[in-house]
Amino acid sequence: MLVQSLSLRNFRNYETLDLDFEPSGNLFLGANAQGKTNLLEAIHCFCLARSHRQVHEDELIRHGADHFLLRGNGVGGGNRKITVQIRALREGGRKLKINGVIHRKISDLIGRFYVVSLSPEDVKIVGGSPHQRRHFLNFCICQTSLSYWTSLLEYGRVLKQRNIALKSFSSRRWRAADTDELEAWGRQLASVGSRIMRKRGEVLRKLDPEVSLFHQQISDGGERLSLTYKPAFELAEDGDIEEQFIASLGHLREKEINYGMSLVGPHRDDVLMTVNGEPLRVFGSQGQQRTASIALKLAAARFLEKASGERPILLLDDVFAELDQERTRLLFDLLAEFGQLFIVTAKESDLAGGGQNLRKMLVANGTVTNI
């Protein structure tokens, strides 16, 4: 998978920018606040129709403009040449064209390019709230499974309906019909929710050995990093997920009505990360959390590769500045196994001699020049 060229119009700080890229890798150099990360964001957006940062789409449009436009060529899955154009309006609404054909659903772009981005922000996946870990997992799975994505949307809708129902029950006197209505929404929550949980468990079992391997390669080797899915309710391994989900809703009925919200389900689940059995979120040092987050992202890339037979595109945003020379070199060795690279860094010296084969570009004040 490759991004060969990309044109930006009114995207972030770029009014007009036309770029072409090397298949092996590309390096964006430049001082801070010149728009280097925005280029990675544009590539991410071109491939997956969304930013890799958790931002509102509005922020992607250049200040003062009413829309942004991204257009480019690449090679997608199955070695197919592909032209993509995405136009997003400030008043809302996006238009997607693939190979000149208008696609009504933005999700039609998914699965054509696989992308994994690495940045210093990734430590939040390890040290931050459970939401960050669910987001990471969802992002991995959505790229390979559109049906997982539709399940997530469906689940969101059921959850919203059920929470409003719970809230209205808690604000007035209980009526006989409420029991049955709550049960109907609960069964739906469990039906869609268990589909999501099953898929997450399955993917985590595939990620776990990869994460462990990458972690050993970039850390000192003696530590074993492992991932376990932690549902919000006690889950017996051999039992049916949906049945256990419904049973736990039964136990929590009073509590949920009091709180006026749904207390279990994939929206409350977590992923437990341990190093040699110790939870990393609590006991891990900054350095440990950083190496773990890199291992996670590389494992995600390997997972996508195994699921599709295609090497995913990797975006690395300032990852090296916080690593020592030894780890930087180790990381560069690993990167050689992946697909097209896009690397952003302020100083070339941060690369510790790695990345000699990359095409170098200087980013300064909204312009990009080959050097």
Add this chain to the structure above:
Amino acid sequence: MDELAKMPGIGPKTAQRLAFYILKIPAQEALSLAAAIQDVKEKVRYCSTCFNLTEEDPCAICRDATRDSATICVVEEANDLLALEKTNEYRGLYHVLGGALSPLDGIGPDDLHIDELLDRLPQGIEEVILATNPNVEGEATALYLRKLLKPFEISVTRVARGLPVGGDLEYADQATLTRALEDRVAL
């Protein structure tokens, strides 16, 4: 124009076009349109049995003695009933709920014609077919009704979901395909 724009599927531009069209047509035509609207509002009402739209109460379907009076097909809206009638396949009776459960829109069981459905069951009903929409709200409504109908010891069925007939597999959207695979049947 503002009145026209209130209608579903009509935006401000279409409303403007319609308004100018009405201004242009002969008075006779415009008045007959007005009369038709008035007619609909005065004559058409809900059937007191099944809540279908009708000019006479009970509606033509409920009065039709040749239909299978032991089967009721439950739908959300009268449009759904019309769609099913067009198939000419279903010969039972209907029950229009008037919507689906949706706390977001403030619609609970009391806002739907559910009690009226239960009242009809002792009249020799043997099967209730739940044909609410295959979306989140329709599914919740079907689950709710299933629970409610259980004590009556009648057959309760749900319409199947699957691939569109006459279509190509490759054009079916992924969600439909996934569900069709999940709900596959033995041959």
